[in-house]
Amino acid sequence: MATVSEPVKRPQIRQTQCFIGGKWVPSASGKTFPTYHPATEEVIADVAEGDADDVDAAVDAAREALEKGAWSKMDARDRGQLMYKLADLIEDEADELAALETLDNGKPIHDASTADIPLVVDCLRYYAGFADKIHGQTIPVRGNYFTYTRREPVGVVGQIIPWNFPALMVAWKWGPALAAGCTIVMKPAEQTPLSCLRMARLAQKAGIPDGVINVVPGYGPTAGASIVKHPGVDKVAFTGEMSTAQTIMRDASTTLKRLTFELGGKSPNIVFADADLDAAAKGAHFALYFNQGQCCCAGSRLFVEDSIHDEFVDRLAEMNTNRRVGDPFDPTTEQGPQVDQAQFDKILNYIEIGKSEGATCVTGGNRAGDRGYFVQPTLFTNVQDEMKIAREEIFGPVLSVLRFSDFDEIVKRANNTSFGLAAAVWSRDIGKAHRIAQKVRAGTVWVNCYDVFDAAAPFGGFKMSGLGRELGEAGLQAYTETKTVTVSLG
Ligand code: NAI
Numbered sequence: 267m268a269t270v271s272e273p274v275k276r277p278q279i280r281q282t283q284c285f286i287g288g289k290w291v292p293s294a295s296g297k298t299f300p301t302y303h304p305a306t307e308e309v310i311a312d313v314a315e316g317d318a319d320d321v322d323a324a325v326d327a328a329r330e331a332l333e334k335g336a337w338s339k340m341d342a343r344d345r346g347q348l349m350y351k352l353a354d355l356i357e358d359e360a361d362e363l364a365a366l367e368t369l370d371n372g373k374p375i376h377d378a379s380t381a382d383i384p385l386v387v388d389c390l391r392y393y394a395g396f397a398d399k400i401h402g403q404t405i406p407v408r409g410n411y412f413t414y415t416r417r418e419p420v421g422v423v424g425q426i427i428p429w430n431f432p433a434l435m436v437a438w439k440w441g442p443a444l445a446a447g448c449t450i451v452m453k454p455a456e457q458t459p460l461s462c463l464r465m466a467r468l469a470q471k472a473g474i475p476d477g478v479i480n481v482v483p484g485y486g487p488t489a490g491a492s493i494v495k496h497p498g499v500d501k502v503a504f505t506g507e508m509s510t511a512q513t514i515m516r517d518a519s520t521t522l523k524r525l526t527f528e529l530g531g532k533s534p535n536i537v538f539a540d541a542d543l544d545a546a547a548k549g550a551h552f553a554l555y556f557n558q559g560q561c562c563c564a565g566s567r568l569f570v571e572d573s574i575h576d577e578f579v580d581r582l583a584e585m586n587t588n589r590r591v592g593d594p595f596d597p598t599t600e601q602g603p604q605v606d607q608a609q610f611d612k613i614l615n616y617i618e619i620g621k622s623e624g625a626t627c628v629t630g631g632n633r634a635g636d637r638g639y640f641v642q643p644t645l646f647t648n649v650q651d652e653m654k655i656a657r658e659e660i661f662g663p664v665l666s667v668l669r670f671s672d673f674d675e676i677v678k679r680a681n682n683t684s685f686g687l688a689a690a691v692w693s694r695d696i697g698k699a700h701r702i703a704q705k706v707r708a709g710t711v712w713v714n715c716y717d718v719f720d721a722a723a724p725f726g727g728f729k730m731s732g733l734g735r736e737l738g739e740a741g742l743q744a745y746t747e748t749k750t751v752t753v754s755l756g
């Protein structure tokens with residue numbers, strides 16, 4: 267699809283109901299909520315609005331599937347085969363799923379079809395291979411005993427995901443959960459429920475037994491909070507805003523649920539004067555503006571060494587001037603709209619704050635066009651560490667450039683944040699790059715690259731950017747409980 271030059275046709279919307287115990291059902295209340303196409307602000311579908319009753323039904327179905335159904339008796343290898351099958355079906359429908367993602371989220375069709383959906387398929391296949399390779403240990407203990415461990419599914423897992431990579435977040439959550447043998451109650455983001463519902467239909471087609479995957483669309487404080495508080499849910503995996511995670515942690519404390527969080531950041535991207543400046547400029551631009559700036563790991567604090575600062579800013583400004591902002595269904599579009607009115611308003615407000623704090627707005631600074639949630643690619647220089655735009659997550663196409671001049675100073679400033687999701691360093695001095703990688707307090711560090719994700723590479727945050735890890739073998743841990751069995755040898 268990446269090579270198509272005609273605007274891509276809008277996909278059909280087939281699933282808009284709750285998916286519970288293998289059945290498509292309206293919400294118990296009969297309520298629905300609208301989901302929008304962010305490029306035109308028009309309603310594209312009304313989706314079942316789940317709440318506590320629907321979550322109850324979904325948890326019952328998931329519990330039943332965990333303890334009694336075919337899933338509970340299935341060999342691990344067969345579980346893996348069903349996951350491969352799901353990945354195949356998604357691959358077969360990749361074009362339609364990518365278009366659904368563009369319709370619901372507004373991301374350019376080029377990104378949806380070359381990044382999001384291929385990564386979904388890859389992630390599910392990666393974890394499918396793990397299903398029969400989740401090993402325990404045999405452990406030498408004192409005395410005449412034989413001790414071994416089993417890694418059992420943690421149980422019914424509640425999964426609450428955001429709207430920035432709707433389908434990919436489904437894969438990151440379903441992959442390890444299914445491999446481990448858990449059952450799932452998922453709530454997609456209210457802004458982008460459609461690809462998740464489509465994937466649930468494909469899971470059903472793949473033969474994943476009823477009740478293993480349940481999807482309850484709806485809002486956070488209602489459907490989301492009901493999942494978090496439900497005594498029948500053993501673990502919650504959440505991706506989203508830090509303050510939402512704090513609420514979830516409080517709500518989950520009554521039942522002491524296992525929690526994993528993947529939250530936001532204000533990731534430092536450090537460019538030394540000895541870097542390959544061409545690669546660094548392209549990388550720094552991609553690090554922030556990819557996905558309309560709606561990335562948890564966006565390189566939103568760009569630290570540029572003094573001696574190359576002005577030249578570097580010129581390169582970034584030129585890329586912004588040439589950036590193709592517009593209809594996300596046009597395959598040549600590089601930047602689409604923000605996801606919704608709330609994000610659009612929040613970003614424009616941060617831009618005003620940046621201007622009033624005294625930063626210099628080099629490009630952009632306004633909305634683009636007069637319909638849809640488009641924001642011009644915006645670049646601020648003369649940004650100081652204590653300014654709001656250098657401290658808070660903007661989650662939009664707004665880049666802050668800060669200057670630095672020495673190594674110790676930059677390490678300190680890079681770490682002067684409550685976040686710790688990602689960081690990057692650009693330098694031809696490999697020793698210096700590794701020293702930065704060691705000293706920066708972040709879950710992922712990229713050297714001379716940015717946003718390189720792989721299903722096999724753990725991802726998650728230090729400090730207030732998260733709890734636990736997703737992806738890789740590390741991502742399985744949160745979906746298993748370790749049971750120790752000790753046998754007397756008589
Ligand atoms: P959010 O954290 O409110 O939403 C994420 C998910 O959590 C959604 O499915 C939402 O319905 C659910 N949720 C909300 N309140 C909940 C509650 N009390 N209990 C259970 N679930 C709940 O994020 P939102 O409002 O969509 O975006 C706000 C900001 O969060 C963004 O501007 C951005 O800074 C950050 N964010 C970070 C993301 C990341 O990937 N780390 C993704 C999305 C947003």
Ligand code: MG
Pocket residue numbers: 486507510
């Ligand atoms: Mg919110």
